Amino acid sequence: MKLLWFHLMPYTELPDDFKQKHPSVWVDIDPKLFDPLRAHGMYNDFLDELEHAAELGFDGICCNEHHQNAYGLMPSPNLVAAALARRTQDAALCVMGNSLALYDPPTRVAEEFAMLDVISGGRLIAGFPVGTPMDTCYAYGRNPSQLRERYHEAHDLILKAWTTEQVFAWNGRYHQLRYVNPWPRPLQKPHPPIWIPGGGSVETWRWCAELDYVYAYLSYFGYKLGEATLHGFWEEMDRLGKDRNPFRAGFLQFVGVAETREEALDLYTEPALYFYERCLHVDARYAQPPGYMSEATIRARVRSQVVRAAVASATETHAYGRPAFEDIVSKGYVIVGSPDEVAEQLREVAVNLNVGQLMLLLQFGNMRKDLVFHNTELFAKRVAPQLAGLFEDEWENRWWPKPLAPAARAVPRSLG
Amino acid sequence: MSPRARPARPRRPGRMRRAKPAAPRGPAVRSVKIGAERVRVLEQGRGRPLGVLAGLLGFPSWTPFLEALSARRRVIVPSLPGHPGGGDFRRLDELADWVVATQERLEAAGLAGADLVGLGPGGTLAAEVAAFSPGLVKRLVLVAPFGLFDEREPVADVWARRATELPATLSERPAEFAAQWLAPPAGADPIEFQIELVRSLEAAARLLWPFGDRGLAKRLHRIRAATLLVWGGADRVVPASYAKRFAGGIAGRTRVRSIPGAGHRADFDAPEALAKAVLDFLR
Numbered sequence: 001m002k003l004l005w006f007h008l009m010p011y012t013e014l015p016d017d018f019k020q021k022h023p024s025v026w027v028d029i030d031p032k033l034f035d036p037l038r039a040h041g042m043y044n045d046f047l048d049e050l051e052h053a054a055e056l057g058f059d060g061i062c063c064n065e066h067h068q069n070a071y072g073l074m075p076s077p078n079l080v081a082a083a084l085a086r087r088t089q090d091a092a093l094c095v096m097g098n099s100l101a102l103y104d105p106p107t108r109v110a111e112e113f114a115m116l117d118v119i120s121g122g123r124l125i126a127g128f129p130v131g132t133p134m135d136t137c138y139a140y141g142r143n144p145s146q147l148r149e150r151y152h153e154a155h156d157l158i159l160k161a162w163t164t165e166q167v168f169a170w171n172g173r174y175h176q177l178r179y180v181n182p183w184p185r186p187l188q189k190p191h192p193p194i195w196i197p198g199g200g201s202v203e204t205w206r207w208c209a210e211l212d213y214v215y216a217y218l219s220y221f222g223y224k225l226g227e228a229t230l231h232g233f234w235e236e237m238d239r240l241g242k243d244r245n246p247f248r249a250g251f252l253q254f255v256g257v258a259e260t261r262e263e264a265l266d267l268y269t270e271p272a273l274y275f276y277e278r279c280l281h282v283d284a285r286y287a288q289p290p291g292y293m294s295e296a297t298i299r300a301r302v303r304s305q306v307v308r309a310a311v312a313s314a315t316e317t318h319a320y321g322r323p324a325f326e327d328i329v330s331k332g333y334v335i336v337g338s339p340d341e342v343a344e345q346l347r348e349v350a351v352n353l354n355v356g357q358l359m360l361l362l363q364f365g366n367m368r369k370d371l372v373f374h375n376t377e378l379f380a381k382r383v384a385p386q387l388a389g390l391f392e393d394e395w396e397n398r399w400w401p402k403p404l405a406p407a408a409r410a411v412p413r414s415l416g
Numbered sequence: 417m418s419p420r421a422r423p424a425r426p427r428r429p430g431r432m433r434r435a436k437p438a439a440p441r442g443p444a445v446r447s448v449k450i451g452a453e454r455v456r457v458l459e460q461g462r463g464r465p466l467g468v469l470a471g472l473l474g475f476p477s478w479t480p481f482l483e484a485l486s487a488r489r490r491v492i493v494p495s496l497p498g499h500p501g502g503g504d505f506r507r508l509d510e511l512a513d514w515v516v517a518t519q520e521r522l523e524a525a526g527l528a529g530a531d532l533v534g535l536g537p538g539g540t541l542a543a544e545v546a547a548f549s550p551g552l553v554k555r556l557v558l559v560a561p562f563g564l565f566d567e568r569e570p571v572a573d574v575w576a577r578r579a580t581e582l583p584a585t586l587s588e589r590p591a592e593f594a595a596q597w598l599a600p601p602a603g604a605d606p607i608e609f610q611i612e613l614v615r616s617l618e619a620a621a622r623l624l625w626p627f628g629d630r631g632l633a634k635r636l637h638r639i640r641a642a643t644l645l646v647w648g649g650a651d652r653v654v655p656a657s658y659a660k661r662f663a664g665g666i667a668g669r670t671r672v673r674s675i676p677g678a679g680h681r682a683d684f685d686a687p688e689a690l691a692k693a694v695l696d697f698l699r
Contacts, residue, residue, distance in 0.1 A: 137625075138576065145506065145622035173509060285576040291618035295611050302607050 001390040004060035005053035006359045011070035012366040024283035026069040026134040045369040056380035060092035067139035071279040085120040097127020106154030110161040122187040122403035129197045145291035162191040193399045200229045216250030222332035223349040230353040246356035247397040254334040257378040264336035274365030339382035448524035456501025458493040461486030467527035469538030474499025481683035484691030494521035498619020505619040533557040547635035556643040562628030588679040636665030644697040648678030
């Protein structure tokens with residue numbers, strides 16, 4: 001299986017009374033809370049942490065896109081990936097991803113992803129999220145009733161731009177371009193692997209199946225909720241006649257490793273609570289602009305008992321509020337323990353959810369760099385070896401980058 | 417049907433019925449063909465035709481406000497796209513698409529050249545039609561229309577609201593508003609009811625996102641119709657002071673009225689008083 005190291009890049013110095021005094025971490029968070037001098041240190045720590053993970057042999061390193069928030073300081077994940085492309089050699093660069101409907105024209109995504117793919121020697125995983133309502137409809141002002149139409153048009157345009165060997169005109173609903181001709185074009189052919197981060201929408205599952213993309217379920221509510229969602233995903237794959245290749249699916253998991261479970265609880269409780277109480281403190285007003293969720297998805301969610309239970313336990317009760325700390329551990333939102341305990345639980349997660357692309361959050365909340373390094377090193381040296389090879393005898397990972405052979409790759413001066 | 421003819425045999429819109437008219441005879445329900453779609457038209461009363469374009473959430477059924485208007489006029493209510501019976505709205509992208517869709521509804525419902533009342537988003541469309549096609553509207557009544565934006569006194573973000581906040585945002589009688597407009601009536605499918613509500617809010621968002629300014633200020637001078645601007649005195653969505661901004665831009669004669677004690681949905685909060693203001697102006 002593949003192990004990817006995912007950074008959300010949270011602002012790590014929100015005040016202790018943030019939840020009490022501020023209505024939202026997103027959209028209209030108090031601008032005065034942002035201190036660029038402190039953020040200078042944060043960004044450089046975060047980049048160190050990602051580079052460190054790549055050096056320790058994680059298969060991929062991940063960044064993503066969010067706007068106007070202290071939950072994740074990456075309005076432009078492509079800037080982060082560009083820095084990483086020059087500072088890493090073998091790890092896949094998983095940009096998870098660009099919110100397609102926010103780019104006008106969307107050929108910007110085709111160009112920048114192609115730049116990253118070419119600079120990195122073909123290591124890019126291209127993530128195509130719709131984006132949260134906070135990012136897309138409120139921070140970037142996209143009309144929620146047009147968001148998905150824009151997303152799908154942008155997707156079609158980018159794919160055509162990457163795969164058409166001639167200049168073409170695009171007469172779309174939202175974009176009209178007389179000359180589409182991105183330079184550069186991606187190194188990977190026909191294009192970098194495409195991963196779709198999504199919630200539990202049946203339409204997204206079908207779309208991933210139809211276009212042969214990875215479906216990545218990014219939830220902060222652990223594998224027990226993930227089971228309900230991934231179960232639905234695999235049932236849908238069965239219905240569509242697709243195989244159960246675990247590399248079709250990605251899953252995100254918080255992990256804290258220490259010598260013992262007690263020590264892990266001691267080390268990781270505070271950053272976990274920081275994440276759930278401050279980073280996820282989103283005003284519910286921004287959660288559901290009309291049109292953001294399709295009518296089919298509303299129907300499916302309300303009518304499916306399994307999904308309804310899952311959604312009720314997560315998005316309504318907890319997603320924009322605070323879970324009890326006992327829930328954070330007992331429901332598996334955060335997996336903490338000794339290396340052996342963590343390895344055993346992650347193996348169980350991977351097998352039960354049938355997920356081959358496992359994304360790990362080893363930095364979360366206000367975790368500082370020394371602890372991030374400790375967590376990452378323990379994981380790389382004592383957890384990862386126990387998971388090596390899982391699924392790989394039986395299944396081919398067709399959704400992984402195909403970089404140039406090392407001998408054919410340019411070596412950045414800083415790495416030479 | 418001549419203006420003096422009796423309305424067609426009443427047929428109640430059953431499933432979506434929410435509000436209880438004061439003296440419910442029930443309107444005629446017909447549908448008109450526009451392109452490949454059939455669009456619902458509610459109609460009741462005698463006299464000169466008076467078009468009404470619904471506000472936020474549409475008219476799921478006949479309401480006391482429409483009932484009061486129909487005492488003196490032949491009230492004709494074509495559903496707007498995305499509202500109950502209004503047809504598809506997701507094919508409408510540009511403002512021009514919305515204006516054309518509204519013009520087609522007015523023409524098909526027999527309202528070309530008639531007096532026109534528009535509430536909230538329906539007011540935006542009524543104003544746009546009067547600006548784009550002055551000949552299509554005789555006299556105009558705008559009830560708390562969206563369409564202008566002044567950042568010193570911003571229009572509220574009606575979409576960034578928890579469901580529990582919506583009644584008090586729209587109405588000064590929030591408990592009754594919630595019971596009559598936001599809860600499924602007996603016998604209705606609660607899921608489909610909820611979807612219809614969200615759909616009508618989405619339709620408004622599709623037209624107005626993020627706060628309703630689609631450039632109407634540049635076109636107000638094209639409105640030559642005599643225009644009544646009427647606001648609930650306690651409107652929490654579009655500030656009542658916007659009445660003067662609209663009046664200042666419209667070329668035709670304007671009159672500004674306030675309905676005391678009413679919120680954004682003045683048609684719900686004070687149906688009789690609002691209907692009287694409308695009918696007095698159109699006398």
